[in-house]
Structures are given as C-alpha cells and as structure tokens.
C-alpha cells in the first residue's frame with residue numbers, strides 16, 4: 466500500500482514509518498550526532514547528512530508525517546510554536562503589511578505587533594470570523610500575509626478558510642492558518658485553500674505536555690517557503706532529535722486521543738449549556754454557537770477539545786469555580802491528555818476577556834468524572 470493511500474489513523478499509528486533497518490526495531494531510532502562523516506573523496510557517506518543543524522533523520526521523519534497528515538508538500542519543525550510563527554513573519558520586508566485576526570492566541574498578537582513595529586511593517590487587526598470585515602481590510606491595498614486562527618483561542622470563533630483565501634488573494638498575500646486548536650485530525654486548512662498551516666506541536670500533536678515544538682506546512686514550495694527553510698538552517702531555530710523522537714512517539718496515539726477528547730468535550734459542552742450557574746458556553750459544537758454551521762463543514766471529525774464558558778456572577782465567582790476544581794489542573798496550555806482550566810482574564814486583563822470566562826482544555830479522562838468535577842465546582 467502506498468503511503469499516500471493511508472488514512473490518518475494508520476499514518477499516525479505507524480508514525481515514523483518503516484521498521485528500522487539496522488536493528489529491526491518497530492520504532493525509529495534517535496541519531497544524536499551533531500556531525501556526519503565524509504568518505505576519502507570527501508563525499509558525505511549519507512548525501513542527506515552533513516551537519517545536525519539542518520540535517521537530522523528523525524526530525525525529517527516527523528516532518529514527513531505532519532506534511533502527509535495536512536496534505537502539504539513540505540513541513541518544517543521548529544523548537545516552539547512561536548519560533549514557527551516568527552519564522553514566517555520574518556519573511557515580510559520592511560514597509561510591508563500583514564493582516565492578522567484579532568482576539569487570537571495572545572502571544573502571537575503581542576509578538577507580531579512588536580516585531581512589525583521594529584520593522585516598520587503595517588499590522589491590521591480584524592475579526593476574521595467576519596468574512597466581510599476581512600475582505601474589507603484586505604481590499605485596502607497589497608499585503609504579505611493574512612494570518613487567521615481557527616478555532617480561535619480563547620473565543621472559539623470559526624473563520625471560513627476558503628473565504629479568507631479569497632480575501633488574501635485579492636491583496637496578493639499568503640494565507641496562513643494557525644490550526645493548533647483544531648489538530649490535523651479534525652481540519653486540513655491547506656485542503657480548504659490555505660497556503661501555509663501552522664501548529665504549536667506542544668499542544669495536541671504531541672499531546673502529553675512534555676515537548677515544546679512548532680511546525681509550518683506548505684501547499685507548495687514558494688520563494689517565501691524557501692526563504693524560511695534557508696533561514697531555519699542558517700539561523701538555527703531547529704528542533705532537536707530527542708524532541709522530534711518524543712513528538713513522533715506522541716503522534717502515534719493522536720487519532721485516538723483526539724477522538725476521546727472531542728467526545729468528552731461535546732458531553733461537557735452539553736452539560737454546561739444546561740447548567741443554571743453557567744451563562745454561556747463558547748464551543749463550536751453547540752448549535753447556538755455562531756460558527757456552528759461552518760464548523761460542521763470545516764471540522765468534519767468533530768469540534769475540538771477546547772472551550773470557554775462564562776459563569777454567572779463576577780470575577781470572584783469564576784476564580785472560586787476554578788479553585789474548587791480537582792481533576793482539571795489550573796494551568797495554561799491545551800491539547801494534553803490531562804484536562805486544564807484557565808482564568809484568562811488574570812493572564813491578559815487588557816484584551817477584553819470577560820472576568821467570568823474560564824477556558825478549559827478537555828483531556829482524555831472519563832467524561833463522567835470531568836462532569837462530576839465541574840458539577841461540584843460550580844455547585845450543582
């Protein structure tokens with residue numbers, strides 16, 4: 466069977482691919498060498514490997530799996546999600562323009578604003594889940610990158626990737642999608658029209674809250690892509706072999722982790738929607754969510770594992786609910802097998818996050834236990 470015919474579940478279960486020829490092992494080996502030998506004619510013994518900064522087999526194996534999962538032609542791993550984001554934005558020349566979605570992962574907004582100010586790059590922020598608003602901003606003039614995040618964090622807004630592509634095209638920009646909260650199992654932005662998809666692999670792709678990483682995957686190898694690749698090799702923002710190996714190991718169970726987490730999240734969303742002490746549930750799986758219909762088509766495998774909800778009351782009420790939770794750890798991040806809860810207003814008070822908003826990342830525990838925990842914390 467050709468690899469291209471494999472379904473994501475199969476690709477993931479055997480991530481890293483074939484048996485290790487040398488040992489016969491069923492998992493890929495780690496090669497920690499920082500340099501590789503040449504023969505007596507000065508040709509590298511392995512033509513792919515000269516020095517570890519740009520060349521490592523297990524990093525390439527993990528990249529191959531990620532590119533295949535997203536339906537892309539190439540992937541580049543970075544030591545964090547932010548390093549991947551920065552690598553893309555660094556290709557924008559001084560005097561350029563970028564259009565970024567408002568109300569997204571806070572550190573993306575913060576870094577892009579600071580970077581673009583230093584480079585005299587214009588940043589236009591817009592609620593990209595409103596396709597007409599995005600189109601209007603794009604029509605103002607040429608741009609280099611349109612950046613969207615769907616579902617967005619922590620608002621869980623859904624952006625129409627196909628419509629965003631049209632808007633990006635109209636101003637000559639590349640469309641890049643941060644698909645971290647969706648996972649490659651639930652959405653494939655490149656197939657919907659995006660030029661580049663980005664994931665913080667720190668989150669559900671690794672899934673065990675123990676490896677920092679990020680990836681960019683492209684639909685085609687453009688000059689911008691080549692610039693990113695060359696810069697990564699030369700400037701050295703590379704993932705190490707141990708991290709790449711752990712990532713591959715984590716990815717082998719991604720399909721089943723996501724399936725369970727999505728199922729748990731849907732049950733929790735239903736429970737919270739009916740709860741008298743909950744004001745609103747922000748989760749695309751809830752029929753009243755404004756992005757629900759779009760999410761149905763864009764996320765055919767399920768609505769994800771991330772949600773926010775507003776508790777009735779004030780800041781203190783919300784903090785007390787978070788404080789009473791026993792199974793949900795009070796910690797930032799998302800996508801791990803362990804459930805987490807965050808009071809986002811404490812972290813980013815200036816971005817208009819409601820004081821009563823709690824964001825949860827639903828893990829792989831039993832849904833009934835998680836619901837019981839939320840029940841006791843909310844006070845039935």
Ligand SMILES: *Cc1c(COP(=O)(O)O)cnc(C)c1O
Pocket residue numbers: 545546547548570573614618643645646665666667668677678679799
């Ligand atoms: C975590 C996250 C990032 C940043 O990734 P790091 O691996 O923490 O650098 C970017 N976007 C989203 C949506 C994230 O959740």
